Each structure stands twice: as C-alpha cells, then as structure tokens.
Amino acid sequence: MPENVILPDAPPHRGITAALVLHDGTVYWGYGAGATGSAVGEVCFNTAMTGYQEILTDPSYAAQIVTFTFPHVGNVGANFEDVEAQNAAARGLVLRERITEPSSFRAVSHLNDWLASHNLIAITGVDTRRLTRRIRLGGAPNGVICHAPDGNFDIRALYEQARAWPGLEGMDLAKDVSCTQTYSWDQTRWSLEGGYGRQEAPVAHIVAVDYGLKHNIARSLATEGARVTVVPATATAEEIMAHKPDGIFLSNGPGDPAATGEYAVPVIKDLIDTGLPIFGICLGHQMLALAMGGTTLKMHQGHRGANHPVKDLRTGKVEITSMNHGFTVDAGSLPASVDITHVSLFDGTVCGLAVKDKPIFSVQHHPEASPGPQDSHYLFTRFMDMVAKRA
Template sequence: MSDRGPTAAPTHAAARLSADDRTRARSAGVTAALVLADGSVFCGRGLGAVGTTVGEVCFNTALTGYQEILTDPSYAGQIITFTFPHIGNVGANLEDIETMTPAARGCVISADITDPSNWRATQHLDAWLKSHGLIGISGIDTRRLTRRIRDGGAPNGALGHAPDGNLDFDALAAEAAGWPGLEGMDLAGEVSCRQTYRWDETGWALGSGYGRLDAPKRHVVAVDYGAKRNILRCLASAGCRVTVVPATATAEDILRHKPDGVFLSNGPGDPAATGDYAVPVIHDLLETGLPVFGICLGHQMLALALGGRTEKMHQGHRGANHPVKDLATGRVEITSQNHGFVVVPDSLPPEVTTTHVSLFDGSLEGLKVEGKSVFSVQYHPEASPGPQDSHYLFERFVAMMDK
C-alpha cells in the first residue's frame, strides 16, 4: 500500500494479491487497476468507460495537448501513461482532435481530474473519455511506472475499471500476458479511412477557428495509414488541395487522381507488417518521379521501399520536447514525436542520405533520396500538440512540386 493508492509489484506472471491486499484495496476506494504482463499491479481510481482493455503501455512526456494525443491514430493498440501529473484540467472540446474515433486503448494519469478551467472547454475530460469508450485510471505512481517502461521497455498491460471495486487481478494479468504485442501487427488498416475523400480545412486561428482553402495551387494525394487531421490542415494551409485515399489504395488508384505529389501519412503498428501491401505501392510511386513526402509510419515504409529495414525500439519516442538536428544546416529543432519503431541507418542504400538525427539517442529522424524529390521525417512537423519548429517541411514539399 502507498499513500497514492494500494500498489503491489509481484514479479511472477499472475497478479496474486493477498486477500488482505484486496480488502485494503476496496476499502481505499480502488476502482481500477493496471496489471502488466509480468504481474506488476498499479491500483487507483477509474476514469471514463467501465470495463477492461489491453495493449502496450507507453509514456508521453508532453506537458499540454492530451486531447490531441488521445486522438492520434498512431496510438492504436496502446495505453498511454502521461508523465505530466495535471491531465484534464483544461477540459475537452470539439476542435482539439486528430480523428473522430480515438484508437488508443486507454490512459493512465497521476492526479485526479479537476473541473475544467479554460474558456474553450465544453466538456469534462472524464465525460469525454466515457463518450469515446476510453478507460482510464488515476491516482497511481506514474513516475514509478515510467521508470519501469524506461528501464524494461514498453510492456503489455491490461487496464480494468469497475466502479464497485470488484476487480479480477488474475484475469487482467492473464489478458496482459496473452496479448501478442505490436511487433508483426498491422494496425494501419484499422484506423485508415474506408473511402476516398477531399480535404480543404486549414489551420486554426484565434477568433475564427479553422479556415478553408479557397485557391489551391497544388494537388496532393495523401495515403492514410492513420493520418492526423493537423497534417492535412498543414498541407491545405500550404496551398494544397488534398485527396485522401485508404491505406490499401494501389498505385493506379493514386495516380488516377493526377497528383502533383504524394504524401505518406503517420500511423500505428509495425511498419514491416503494413509494408506487406504498402511497400510495393510506394515502390511503384517512386518510379513515376513524383515528389514524395513521408511522416512517421510513412517515413518508415518509404525506407522499406528504398531497401532499408525497421526494428522495434526499446521504449520509443513520445513527447513534444525531442531535439532533432538537421545535418545540412546544423539547426536544432524541438519536435513532437510518437513512434515505437525506427529505421536502421546501415540498412539504407548509398543513394539514401540521412538528413536528421535525434539528439536524445542518435537514431535516424529524416532521410532523402539524392537526385530525387523524395524525403521523409520520423517526427511530426505538424505538431498538435507540440512546437512548430518544423512546419517548413510542408513548404519544402510544395517547392518540390513547383519545380
């Protein structure tokens, strides 16, 4: 037991809390528990929807933008631990979303959610979680959980919320241990659009909200592997009429729209798994000579199409404070990131140049193909949430199309 709620951490595969522990948990008002695959138990108070969920437990270090984070499709299959303790204090609204249907499995926060304190808030975060069927837990030691993820890698975990406190810890441990994990899992197909659509919404402005593109200069086809809305807004703000196609679109489907350039979006899951159907399409697109720009999963699959390979990271990069160095200019950008896989630099052919590297761990953060209008970055230049240091990349893409 701790002053932040009862917590036990057995190292075996089942969560065997003693009868006394379970009694104390109920008397302490415990209504939710996160149980990791190794049997570690974190008890607290339930938020949002009632029930159980299972996924990879990761952490995000951003101080703001929890609503954008929870609606980022790249979090499909994951339970998000927020390292910042005050989550929910500005409420929720209908504008700060990256997709209509969140794909994250759940969330873990430290402090209880307070009443909203922001003029844009239209809903309490707890009510917003309920409306989207998302399960959450508060009142646990998120610092301890973050250290566990940092040192041991992102574990599988099961999160349960029962308002009456009747939690089956052993069943949660079994769910966590039985979940296959993200390696080899294609999740892009789950979060991608089902049919082609047009996008013309531009960036948000104080007093007027989101705008509309009136006079497009270029036409971009965006392949939706789990695209965030703010990426599409950034393309539209740069003067691009955007046609969004599903992840399974063929090269013929894409070229039928006569694009000036092709954008490969972010998305969740293992790039090698999604690459089974996406990489041949990207390879065909590269043969056309059209400008190609990729972000996150799109960056990883572009690398696969160029002959490289990807691998699972120990804990991934997730936050809005990651320094990345542009090797051409020496400029350091503070970036927003969300990825658990990375391109292996030594696997890339000689004509592919590394353009950006992480100053946290030296991992590859950007590439380009020499002599071609083809480039990509691992991080999120559209931010939302996060700094806007890298918005210039959208202008670079437009400049390539202008040529």
C-alpha cells in the same frame, strides 16, 4: 502463470476502482475515470505537458495505453476542435492526479465526460514516475487497464489477458485506423481569431495515403496551398495515380511498419518510379525507408512527447519536435542512394531521410505538431516548393 509471480487477491484498501495489470504481474491500483470495463494494449509514456485530446485521438496510438508524465490533466477540458481523428485511437490512459476541473474558455465538456463518450478507460492516482521508470528500464510492457466501479477485480484473468496479447511487433494496425473511402480535404490550420479556415484557391493537388492520418497534417498541407485527396492505406498505385496528383504524401500511423509494408511497400516503390515529389511522416517515413531497401526495428521504449531535440545534419540546426513512435529505421540498413538528414539528439536514431537525385524525403517526427512545437513546420513548405518546381 510463472511460479515466481504472486498476484494480489484484492485491492489494498476500500475505494479502489481501477487497476493496471502488466504482463509481468505488476499491479498498479488507482481510481477509475472515463469509461468502465477493461482494455489491453502496450503501455507507453508521453512527456507532453499539453494536448491530451490530440494525443488520445492520434491514430498512431492505436492499441496503446498512454501514461501521461505531466501530473495535472483535464484543466482545459474538452472541445470538438482539438481532435486528430473522429474516434479515439488509444486504448486508455494513466494519470497521477484525479482529472482536474476545466478552466478554459474553449471547453465544452469535462474531460471525464469526453473520455466516457469515446469509450476510453482512465486510471488515476498512479505513481506515474515509478511506471515511467519501469518502462524506461524494462521496455514498453503489455498491460490491461480496468475500471470497475464496484471494486471487484479478477486480477488473475487480467494478468493472463496481458500475457496473451501478442504485442505490436508484426501487427498491422494501419488498416484499422485508415479511411475506407477516398475523400477530399480543404480545411486549414486553426487560429484564435477565426478557428479553422478553408483553402479556396489551391495551387497543387496532393494525394495523401492514410495509414492513420492526423487531421492537422491534412490542415497543414491545405494551408500551404494543397487540394488534398485522402485515399485508404490499401489504395494501389494505379488508384492513386488516377487522381492525377502533383505530389504524394505518406501519413503517420500505428503498428509495425514491416507488417503494413507487406502491401504498402510495393505501392510506394511504384510511386517512386513516377518521379513525383513524395513526403513521408512517421510510419510513412519508415515505409519509405523499407521501399528503398532499408529495415526497421522495435524500440526499447519509443519516443513520445513534445520536447524531442532533432538535428538537421544538412544545416546544423536543432529543432524541438513532437514525436510518437515505437519503431525506428535501422541506419545501417539504408542503401547509398539514401541520405540521413536528421537524427535524434536523445539516442542518435534516424529522424529524416532524403533520396538522392529525387524529390523525395521523410521525417520521423511530426512537423504538424498537435500537440507540440512548430519548429519543423517548414517541411510542409519545402514539400510544396518541390511540387511547384516539378510543375
């Protein structure tokens, strides 16, 4: 342990049942909710005001502890519909206020019960403004979240665990969240009147490579007329092409794109050579850039929220988008065969690419939202139009 780090021996007062211990020795005390125990991960923050179930089940949050900047979480309860994967991907969550009582006609359970059933640890009562400022200034730290109902903590052990965790750079997490078997998807987007529907008259066949696929991405493709076949992240180009697709989709996902790219990039290069339309989102966008000869970088704090402005350089239009990523494409590394089509208005990072003279494009943001605005949903239509033109 560094000599200048002084760790507390015990909580500041009785009643404390949770702690968040960062790798630099900073300790945030609070009150536990959800599951008990401890979990290690990268501590990030999300600025969305809604959609906590979607956020916590988004596979892109694997190995991360999510700080919610919005103070009141839990008011819409939990249900079986607002999830983006069968299992929660995040390691834990940090909240300002204690979880509020559900007040929604769609709620089927209290958020606290849902967290416990998904083995998610929460700490409440934290000054999330202070923690968010710490992340903005110092970068996303590694940390351990611990819920101990008896109030007994081994802070030194938690600190050592946070220090020993290697972090997300160099970590391939797509294999951990990807499906293990190929499956078909025909569920369409949710509506208030009828819930989720079914695509019974598809016009094209799309193979989606699952690096951490969100359900609402598959729903968005199906809504636009696709028959969707989902394949594992490790599927070969031969296995993908054996399904006779009309187009290829590269999904979102967690971890370092360079690490996942070790096995995924050669496959993507082969898919590019087929001439099929290809659409990538988030991790899929980053790995498409790698396949075209670019590189990626770890970001200082990442982009996570539902209010991120992105400019379409081709039209001048500004879209408010949903984002969740901690790595970005290095603009200076891209070859002349690739156009940058979208940029973040927060920091100018690359948010969209298009390959010249090929029906291939990608975006860093999430046009399927869930949660977030739907300004960019037209991208699914654009992709399906490319597929139709080739057919």
